Amino acid sequence: MSLQKRVMEEMKIAMKARDTVALESLRAIKSALLMAATETGSGVGLTEEDEVKLVQKLVKQRKDSAAIYGEQGRADLADPELAQAAIIEKFLPEQLTEEEIEKVVVQTIDAVGASGMKDMGKVMGLVSQELAGQADGKTISNIVKRKLS
Template sequence: MTLLEKLNQDMIQAMKKKDKDTLTVIRMVKASIQNELIKLGKEHLSENEELTILSRELKQRKESLQEFTSADRADLADKAQFEIEVLEQYMPKQLSIEETEKIVEQAIREANATSMKDIGKVMGKVIPLTKGKADGSQVKQIVEEKLK
């Protein structure tokens, strides 16, 4: 089942339950996917492309949550947190820190990385393996710690 099909099913369920908040989030994600389809001129997106869109939407919500929290806007922060929780339902299982560290260590060995100068090589190997499964900033932080 593609992400779009899953979103359509969940949208119908949200309509039946009269869950307007969830419905709004699902419609926003569907709109992002439709916009990407139009932009790329395709009929279907690959799983990787769908994951990229979901990750982008999730990242935007997390950044908004930080801004709302720092601005003491609890109402908007709660809404952003709810949207994050809905979006996370569609993301693949997240890697633990230990699993991410193992991937990073393997990439460092494969790239023969010895210093921070090699961060690009390591990230180039790590990102495809962790895309959508781990937070990019967390991955970068682990890579930097291991290369110090």
């Protein structure tokens, strides 16, 4: 089932349950999908990879906002953002653990022959491509830095 159909099904459930947080989150996904589809103008639609990137972007936006609100002591604004992020994350593929990400990073470093921080871009590009949608870029970056330094 496509992401758009899954979102629509979840929206129906949220409407029936009168779950405003879920409904707001699902409407954000639907809106972003429509915007991205009309942006391309090709009429072909979005690939699954594009959909995953879009959902990751929405989750990151919510988490970043929650972090900013948390720093300012505004838990009343941070909590709804985190709740929305949790709902939106349900539409992402299964996320890998740090140990699983580390294994892929080590394999990539060995395959590329990376020896230091100068090779970080090369390693990051390959690992990010391989783990698209399964791992957060920040987590990958931290692990690559740790392994290369």
